[in-house]
Amino acid sequence: MRLLNNTSNPIFSNYFWNDRKTANAKMTVSGILIKTFLMLTITTTIVVGVWKLHTSGTNIKWFGTGGMIAAIVISIVLSVRQHWAHFLVPLYAVAKGFFLGGFTAFVKVHYPEMPYQAIGVTIITFFTILFLYQTRIIVVTKKVRSVIITVCSAIFLVYLISWILSFFGIRSFIWGTSWIAIGFNIVAVTFAALSFLLDFDFIERYKNKAPKYKEWLACYGLLVTIIWLYVEILRLMKKLAIRF
Template structure:
């Protein structure tokens, strides 16, 4: 399959971002991706814990939460256009995203004790289940599989963007953010799509091992963080809705 025609659900792994010079001597390895992913997750955990501790001290972390979210978007854009900067921008993305996660997780903990840790557990369990399904070839990533999943992701993200814009103008979207059965169903679908997008990411990284330049290990790490954090956010949102509903 031609490289330029290969698609994945995660925009991080698009053909534009994954263009590289094939003459590069040092190549991307699986161990490199694993080590950098673990390191980046530790960074996420550190800033998450920092903001969480501020909440416990009674401080307002709204600026940390929204500032982290905006910074994460900025570093994502920089990484997508300046891939050689990824050894710097990916750790910065992880730190920024941790600030955002710290805010929403501390809020969830205050309302529903133990929920964030349960959401982390579900996210990690889902990650390993998807990895087993991929490695055991129980689920095979085909062209049709990719097309359906990409369409689902684009649809979900479009709905989120539209609802965010409407909320800015004071128009509520309870069918997305509320606790109705429709909102819960939508959240479940989004979580499932986020889970299965990991399969596409595994597949794409697998194809590029020992082919892409060494610094792409950081780009791959960034892509996995994007998917894992999206999955965590969907899981914790679903848990909150179910807790309120019942």
């Protein structure tokens, strides 16, 4: 039953919410959304900058890999140094900007409008899920949490195994354009979007209770989910474009 109190997003685990000391300023939903918007602006700006460098002929081969490695290191440090979140999260946004810039630049060469379309779909999905949650059209029950957590964990496991196999020269089915690969992407996109429900629900439980600085931790969690959703949408759109 304890598992049901967690979300599919690791940053929203109970570890980050154990400190409930009294403070004058408390975490608010508006504060989280403002910080998330600012971080997404930073990430988007970096992505556009990398695109321009690529267009001018600059070799950005290592931008994506470097950004990913930096994001992983920052995430590890953040997991043990919560009070550094106010400058680690912006650094994470920058790192992810380089990762997404490198990742999407090559897609943009063959499909110039696709990254913009993926961004649009991601934004629309985010606000749609937020609306559904706020209006209680979708209610987050224990059963709903359990299903989303289980499927998201399975998706993560598949990606992990595929990544390990790549070191042995084995190409996983999920990277192809078969109907199975496309179906997997559709499931990933769906549950990336649904994981917002768990994040919103968890934030709502601690609003006006947790210390103000934890807005940065919640912002980081939303940023992780938003970027995951964007990447899955872009991959799905690319596969459909190649397939058809």
